[in-house]
Amino acid sequence: MPDDPTPLPPDAAAAGKEAFDIHEVFRRLRAACARLPKAAMFQLRDEGYDTPYEQLVASLISARTLDETTIPVCHRLFARARTPAAIAALDEGELISLLRGATFPEPKARDILALSRTILERHGGTVPDTTEELTAFRGVGPKVAALTLAVGFNKPAICVDVHVHRITNRWGYVSGSTPERTMAALAGKLPQEYWIEINERLVPFGKHVCTGLRPKCPACPLLSMCRQVGVGRA
Secondary structure (H helix, E strand, C coil), X not given: CCCCCCCCCHHHHHCCCCCCCHHHHHHHHHHHHCXXXXXXXXXXXXXXXCCHHHHHHHHHHHCCCCHHHHHHHHHHHHHHCCCHHHHHCCCHHHHHHHCECECCHXXXXXXXXXXXXXXXXXXXXXXCCCHHHHHCCCCCCHHHHHXXXXXXXXXXXXXXXXXXXXXXXXXXXXXXXXXXHHHHHHHCCCCHHXXXXXXXXXXXXXXXXXXXXXXXXXXXXXXXXXXXXXXXXX
16 A cells, blocks of 8 residues: 555545645544543643653553553552652562553563663663664554653654554545554654644544544544545445
């Protein structure tokens, strides 16, 4: 599948779709998401768990874990320890217990302890702020690194999860066969002012409106612009 934006399909043109205006898209997304539960990292940020270290740890915990589980697990952990030094001082068994409910608590506990110690020993207690340095930590992939940079450091970074991948391709805004290719396509097209916000908006929007199966197209505020790529097809 090509990674460049695709032109408007003939059937969409016949349906009288509006021109796709990304600025209007985000205006409508903000209104639609105002009544929806926030994505986990952004809720934690707004609750005050906004340091790069807290966001790195929380993002790692969130991998393959529902937001509804991630948030209370992070609350429990951060009530006990919130800094590299405090978490590095925990016994591995206690940390595993604190992570119960998240997927893979044992390996995540080992990874969190290891990165906490590395941050203390090699980075002077400060979380590094580059993708290369973050992904050098065991357990930290591109998605976790992007969330840490975006939410923890407020640096332009596009986090492409399943929702961002599905929705931006469904819009017809990009055409990427994998999240990595979608991320590259978005980096070449999406205005940088929306790089952080796209994950903040599309996670709740993808859970409640533009769902993977049976998307709620008739109720979608973006229907007039969305190309609905793949919707209704086998």
